Amino acid sequence: MTCPGLGRQTVADDRFRPHQPKVCASVTKRLFIKTYGCQMNVYDSERMADILAPLGYAETTSPDDADMVILNTCHIREKAAEKVFSELGRLRKLKDRRRTDGGDMVIGVAGCVAQAEGEEIARRAPYVDIVFGPQSYQHLPEMVTRAARAGGQTVLETDFDVEDKFDRLPEVATKNGPAAFLTIQEGCDKFCAFCVVPYTRGAEFSRPASDILAEARRLVAAGSCEITLLGQNVNAWHGAAPDGGAEWALGRLIRELAEIDGIARIRYTTSHPLEMTADLIAAHAEVPALMPYLHLPVQSGSDRILGAMNRRHDRETYFRIVDKLRDARPDIALSSDFIVGFPGETDRDFADTLNLVTRVTYAQAYSFKYSPRPGTPAAVETVQVEEAVKDERLQSLQALINAQQAAFNADMVGRTLPVLLERAGRHAGQLVGRSPYMQSVHLDAPESLRNQIVEVTIDQGRANSLSGRLTTEHGPVAKQDTGTNVAHVA
Ligand code: 5AD
Ligand code: SF4
Secondary structure: OEOOOOOOOOOOOOOOEEOOOOOOOOOOEEEEEEEOOOHHHHHHHHHHHHHHHHHOEEEOOOOOOOOEEEEEEOOOOOOHHHHHHHHHHHHHHHHHHHHHOOOOOEEEEEHHHHHHHHHHHHHHOOOOOEEEOOOOHHHHHHHHHHHHHOOOOOEEEOOOOHHHHHHHOOOOOOOOOOEEEEEOEEOOOOOOOOOOHHHHOOOOEEOOHHHHHHHHHHHHHOOOOEEEEEOOOHHHOEEOOOOOOOOEEHHHHHHHHHOOOOOOEEEEEOOOHHHOOHHHHHHHHHOOOEOOEEEOOOEOOOHHHHHHOOOOOOHHHHHHHHHHHHHHOOOOEEEEEEEEOOOOOOHHHHHHHHHHHHHHOOOEEEEEEOOOOOOOHHHHOOOOOOHHHHHHHHHHHHHHHHHHHHHHHHOOOOOEEEEEEEEEOOOOOEEEEEOOOOOEEEEEOOHHHOOEEEEEEEEEEOOOEEEEEEOOOOOEOOHHHOOOOHHHOO
């Protein structure tokens, strides 16, 4: 399958990433967006750029010369707000300098820190012009206008009208790379005891299937052949069928997306174990475009802690789901999130987590020290775990996960994998792409193969990536040979 033209890159990990610049026809003002946190924020930042483009804003790579700077923030783990305030301190100096030079800089704070701490931001950093939450950025043009008239007062907008947001967003205008994100669901009703998401992103909302299918077609037309469906609780997605028939769930949506000509790869993230329905698991067996990789956070391996976390499932339920997924798709690679040092976690509870990891075996996983988030039930628990104990547990969990990841990568050596080439590598003539299992793959390949899926023979499996060589002279593989089924992977 050839993924047609366009060179924007997508980095699919959940670390901070600067937003990639895009070009607008009538450029008069420069926009810099700094994106923290999850892929949902990456998607939101792209939509903010789309909304501001008609106002003459085009993205730039540095805040130094920007007319508008937006920090799209994440509140999920510790010190988020403090990081934002220190970044704002730096921006204030830039703004002052611009004013001394006769110009100005609009400063905006978006995302979950804005939602949770909007008033505090306006109080502590009054030079911030606009503060808006994840469900309010469709009003950016009005907010910019209001800020210009506000005489230095911070404009604050933290409404929760997610339906209005998707109705009012412009159609995807950004030039996408071969791998694109598509938000299908927002918010969360699960209320895990440690998590701020239900408070910052609000209640669960699913976009209608017809809107999602239309956006997917536009992404394909703009050059993408891999689509990652996004949602805080993505597998809780359910939507009205386009023909007015019975509601669809995620399995059905994936099957319909796979029918769109030009879509070679589908992924979805992040999933809750309780929403892994039989139909969704069956889709992993039946839809070749659905990639054999699933991020399925479990958080802890201890039933006691899972209960205290209000996860609403136990470890046996998780094991059963993993078994069913592996029955459906034997080569599926699993990833997870873990929290160590949740209030009350004992050595024994932590041993259960290590034991779960050993039993499941992950291709990769993220692990975090518990950090109390203001307003969440766990934050007021009196039995907090000591920092030194958290550090120790995190180290041993990460050692186990890293060993599993290294073994998973080493196991790829000698195999032929279909790789979607997404971006330039570190040295001339090198391209970097993704395997079906989400590994970064480095290889020497001509630029003409960028944005295409090619067969790569893997020569080396490293801690975090693979390297290999083009298997054939022919380059791109045909759609039916994208190796999305294990039978096609040597
Ligand atoms: N402390 C530590 N980790 C957290 N996460 C969410 N909230 C917290 C918290 N208060 C982690 C969970 C989640 C991931 C996105 O971040 O593991 O799955
Ligand atoms: Fe947070 Fe739990 Fe909802 Fe995930 S399922 S977003 S961890 S409350």
